Each structure stands twice: as structure tokens, then as C-alpha cells.
Amino acid sequence: MAEPRDHILMTLAIKPKGKLVDLEHIREKVSRDSRREFSEKEVLDLLRELMEEELVEEREGNYALTERGREYFERRWREIGKELNQDYLKVYRAKRYYPVVAPTLLEFCRGRWVSVFRLFTGRAWLQRKMGPRYITIQSSSDLQKWLDLHG
Secondary structure, three states, X not given: OOOHHHHHHHHHHOOOOOOOEEHHHHHHHHHHHHXXXXXXXXXHHHHHHXXXXXXXXXXXXXXXXXXXXXXXXXXXXHHHHHHOOHHHHHHHHHHHHHHHHHHHXXXXXXXXXXXXXXXXXXXXXXXXXXXXXXXXXXXXXXXXXXXXXXX
């Protein structure tokens, strides 16, 4: 069964490695995904537990998943995946999948106009332009940029 700490790990796992996330953002997401309101103190207590297990690190009041935390979550989500935020899980899995297929994807899409599937909790849409310019993928880093934007 997914626990509130799993929702914290999920929230941090979809962020780029080393990306620091503030307490309020984590509190909002764990409250939404656990379907109950969490106080700042409750979230801090959960984060302290995760830090004691070396799954999360804290810097100046912001939090990120450690490498150990990423390895742990890669195993854990397979046990509780159906109980996690399904939109976040899709983003997480895409971020694991696209780096593997990027060379082939770039072979066919480099320099061409593409649509990006944008996915946030409860909202999804295809996007063809960023401002007045059509979206193109030139490199693996372009692909990663869109994944980091939940693309």
C-alpha cells in the first residue's frame, strides 16, 4: 500500500537529478496524492525519516532525492504503482524510457516540427508551438528539456 512517504518520493523522482524542491510544494503534492491535508510539521517529520534513510537530502530548506533514493524508488514504484499519481508515474516512466530511445527518435525527428504531449495532474494536451515557433527536437538535451517540463 502506498504511504505518504511514497508520494513524497514520487514528487521528487520526477524532478531532474539534484533539483531542489521547497517544503510547500512537497506538502501540496503529498496532500493531493494522499487525499488528505498534511501540515508542514507532518511533512517535515516524513522528510526527516527519508533523510535518516539517506533517500532524501536537504539543502537550505529545500529537498532532493539522493541517488540511493532514486534506486529505492525505482524498485518501490513497481510494488505500489497503481496507488501512485498516475500522471506523475507516466512522467517518471517517460523520463526513464526516452533516454534509451533518444538516438532512434532523433534519427527520425531531428529538425522536424513535433508535437509534445504535456502532462500534469488532471490536465493533458498536445503542444505544437512554444510562442510563435514550432517545436523541434535537435538533440537529446532538447528531449530532456521537454521531459523536465512534463512534456
